[in-house]
Amino acid sequence: MGDKLVIELNGGRYALDTALVTGIVEVERIPFLPGQTSFVGGIISLRGEPVAVITLKKALGISESTEAGPKKVIVIKEKNKLLGIDIGGSNVSFLWEEELKKMPVNSEQDRYTDGVIDPEGKKIKLINWAALMVEAARILSANGI
Amino acid sequence: MDTSKYKALYLQETNEHISGIEKGLLTLEKDPAEGGAIDNLFRHYHSIKGMSASMGYDPLTKLAHAQEDLLDKVRSKKIALSPPIISTLLECLDSLKELVKKVEEDSPLDTDINPFLKMLASISEVRIENAAGAATAPRVSPQRETAVINVKEAFTANELKISNVMKVDGKVFDDLLTTVGDLFMVLSAFKPMTHASRSIEFKDGVHMLGKAINTIHKNILSARMLPIGDLTQSLPRIVRDICKASGKEVDLKIEGTEISLDRSILENLGSPLVHIIRNAVDHGIEPISERNSAGKLSVGTIKVKASIKRDRAIVEISDDGRGIDIEKIKKKAIAKGLSGDRVLAMSDKEAIKLICLPGLSTAETVTDTSGRGVGMDIVKELVEGIGGSLEIESTLGKGTKIILELPRTTSITKALVVSIGYEQFLVPISKIEKVKEVKTSDISGGVLELNGTEIPIISLGKTLGLEDSFDRDTYTILIVENTRPALGDKKLLGLKVDDFGDEIDAYIKPLVPPMSRLWGVSGIALMGDGKPVFLLDIAQIVSKSPHNNTLAAK
Amino acid sequence: MESKRVLIADDAAFFRVALRDILKKGGYEVVGEATNGAEALEQAAALRPDIVILDVVMPVKNGLEAAREISQLKLPLKIVMCTSLGYEPIVEEAIKSGACAYIIKPLSETKVLNTLGSLGIVKSQP
Numbered sequence: 001m002g003d004k005l006v007i008e009l010n011g012g013r014y015a016l017d018t019a020l021v022t023g024i025v026e027v028e029r030i031p032f033l034p035g036q037t038s039f040v041g042g043i044i045s046l047r048g049e050p051v052a053v054i055t056l057k058k059a060l061g062i063s064e065s066t067e068a069g070p071k072k073v074i075v076i077k078e079k080n081k082l083l084g085i086d087i088g089g090s091n092v093s094f095l096w097e098e099e100l101k102k103m104p105v106n107s108e109q110d111r112y113t114d115g116v117i118d119p120e121g122k123k124i125k126l127i128n129w130a131a132l133m134v135e136a137a138r139i140l141s142a143n144g145i
Numbered sequence: 146m147d148t149s150k151y152k153a154l155y156l157q158e159t160n161e162h163i164s165g166i167e168k169g170l171l172t173l174e175k176d177p178a179e180g181g182a183i184d185n186l187f188r189h190y191h192s193i194k195g196m197s198a199s200m201g202y203d204p205l206t207k208l209a210h211a212q213e214d215l216l217d218k219v220r221s222k223k224i225a226l227s228p229p230i231i232s233t234l235l236e237c238l239d240s241l242k243e244l245v246k247k248v249e250e251d252s253p254l255d256t257d258i259n260p261f262l263k264m265l266a267s268i269s270e271v272r273i274e275n276a277a278g279a280a281t282a283p284r285v286s287p288q289r290e291t292a293v294i295n296v297k298e299a300f301t302a303n304e305l306k307i308s309n310v311m312k313v314d315g316k317v318f319d320d321l322l323t324t325v326g327d328l329f330m331v332l333s334a335f336k337p338m339t340h341a342s343r344s345i346e347f348k349d350g351v352h353m354l355g356k357a358i359n360t361i362h363k364n365i366l367s368a369r370m371l372p373i374g375d376l377t378q379s380l381p382r383i384v385r386d387i388c389k390a391s392g393k394e395v396d397l398k399i400e401g402t403e404i405s406l407d408r409s410i411l412e413n414l415g416s417p418l419v420h421i422i423r424n425a426v427d428h429g430i431e432p433i434s435e436r437n438s439a440g441k442l443s444v445g446t447i448k449v450k451a452s453i454k455r456d457r458a459i460v461e462i463s464d465d466g467r468g469i470d471i472e473k474i475k476k477k478a479i480a481k482g483l484s485g486d487r488v489l490a491m492s493d494k495e496a497i498k499l500i501c502l503p504g505l506s507t508a509e510t511v512t513d514t515s516g517r518g519v520g521m522d523i524v525k526e527l528v529e530g531i532g533g534s535l536e537i538e539s540t541l542g543k544g545t546k547i548i549l550e551l552p553r554t555t556s557i558t559k560a561l562v563v564s565i566g567y568e569q570f571l572v573p574i575s576k577i578e579k580v581k582e583v584k585t586s587d588i589s590g591g592v593l594e595l596n597g598t599e600i601p602i603i604s605l606g607k608t609l610g611l612e613d614s615f616d617r618d619t620y621t622i623l624i625v626e627n628t629r630p631a632l633g634d635k636k637l638l639g640l641k642v643d644d645f646g647d648e649i650d651a652y653i654k655p656l657v658p659p660m661s662r663l664w665g666v667s668g669i670a671l672m673g674d675g676k677p678v679f680l681l682d683i684a685q686i687v688s689k690s691p692h693n694n695t696l697a698a699k
Numbered sequence: 700m701e702s703k704r705v706l707i708a709d710d711a712a713f714f715r716v717a718l719r720d721i722l723k724k725g726g727y728e729v730v731g732e733a734t735n736g737a738e739a740l741e742q743a744a745a746l747r748p749d750i751v752i753l754d755v756v757m758p759v760k761n762g763l764e765a766a767r768e769i770s771q772l773k774l775p776l777k778i779v780m781c782t783s784l785g786y787e788p789i790v791e792e793a794i795k796s797g798a799c800a801y802i803i804k805p806l807s808e809t810k811v812l813n814t815l816g817s818l819g820i821v822k823s824q825p
Contacts, residue, residue, distance in 0.1 A: 034609040199713075
């Protein structure tokens, strides 16, 4: 299943494949992206490439507000597509493949999660980054005629 | 084979072979027993022949072929190498050179090669007859002398020269351009510092740096420029083929072929251009009988006209066909699910743009050449993909004109930095008529008075979906061309921003997924400090804003 | 379907570029480019292409010699010879040397793609 990066958001835990992560950026403020609505949160740059950012809390329906202050943006990359995931001031930790092997995956799904693992009674939802990417692209192109 | 692309390579390699031949003939002159030299010579001629044939350069092919044949006979010992053979080959080589030079200069290959062909034929003929007995005949010294003189002449005539045409991979230029883009961004980080600095040396240094970067940039750009003619030269053939398939007759006129564009833009223009022309032949130009009964000439006309407008290239493709039936388009749009009220309220100019919606421009009949036709939505997307825009004008029964406005060079755009609240944006200088700083009270009525005319004002921030910034005492108004029918027939329009900063040369990156279809922007630049800033698509913003249709200056 | 992997050998960059462009259009992957027969042999062994296109007239080692030696490697690949107009007699020798098809220059897109298309390559063929 591969190593996971675990994000703690308001008590809930969400995991992302580390293989997808190409960088983590800390920023004071995320510049505005024209027409940004819904959970699209702005634009940053990573190693000379612009990256559209989504706000994870908004996407998962945890919170509607955008917090002020420094935030972490996890940048994921698949083929040539980049997407930044704003996790605010949340902490991240790791779960290694060795530990994961023993864990059963519950196929409980949500709009942007596609499974749950349960190490030591701590529920961790697996983020369906592909669904997030598709929805972000839809939002970002919805404004033309 | 599309030969224009390979010409530089052809010239480079052919010239290499020619100097190889020269060297080889000289070696043989000194030491006729040098066996490897003949093999090498043979290969050089063989290569020139093969490449020339692929490029369609007949005289070169024939001449190289004849020399190759002669050498083949020498190689297979059918004839003996002799000084007259070498001098003949050298004379023929000069003729080869002359032809290659003509290729390089694009002049017709009108050198008469027949005397050379005869010479080559007679020399190999004679030797075949004498092959048995005379192959080892003693060489006659006077002949040898003439050959030496010939060699010397050939040598001095050409001295030591390398080709002016260099073989460079297109990617090298892409990389160079990226590097220059980085330099521009470094420069834009320095420039504000010079405003604050008192050091004349520093100011001078940055100024010189700027000048040098500009020069490099200009040179790289001009090396990348290709005339539009390179692209349009194959159009007559394409039109002929489409016409043949559809039984129509079309006269294709092409103007402005000398207008040059960056090779990457030109490359990507090919496919939308062909789609537009296909559509024009298939769906625009009427069948001959229909044209006759409409009182038109049976031969239709399609005109491709390129011109330059400020820093953009304009390519117009017009036909004298049946034109676009706007009522039909409207009906189709409603059938596809667009709101009837909205469609019916549209002006003709707005409604004609409906054909750029997916699925609307496809024809009812399927033709051989374009199938159901590549939709105008795809064409529009392709044109916008290279930073261009597309306009359509049409009169029912008279014809259709499609106007493409394209950037001439990629990547570096002169842009003004403007700010709205915390945010910064870039606006292409080419789109700005005037920049005016105003007091809030000057624009309280939603219009700005300028030289006696009232200019409607819209808030750029609101248009982009930004929340209102704090109230200010002064604003900056960017005055741009008004293409927005909702705002009446005023020629100009004011875009309200908070403030403006430097004019910079921004290295623009194209937008990639998931942002590739972002509304209101045409690219993105990273500033000196790495901050991403969007380049706004003013034409799109002015023509239709999804966020705000009211005049908002309060 | 996985795209076929092709090795090109021609001493003229002109033809290598032309071939590369044509092959790309036809959906082939150009895995290597050799400028003489010896390089072709080396690259055929190292890169294991599905198809090797060999020009006949090349320096160091010509295309026929290269074809013969590549065939001796017994790799699952097909050899296509490329010859110039006027060298049709060589075709027979080429077939003897292990080639299974030939293209007569000047090159054209249809010529090349039709020839390669007719090879009917099965990737897992021994």
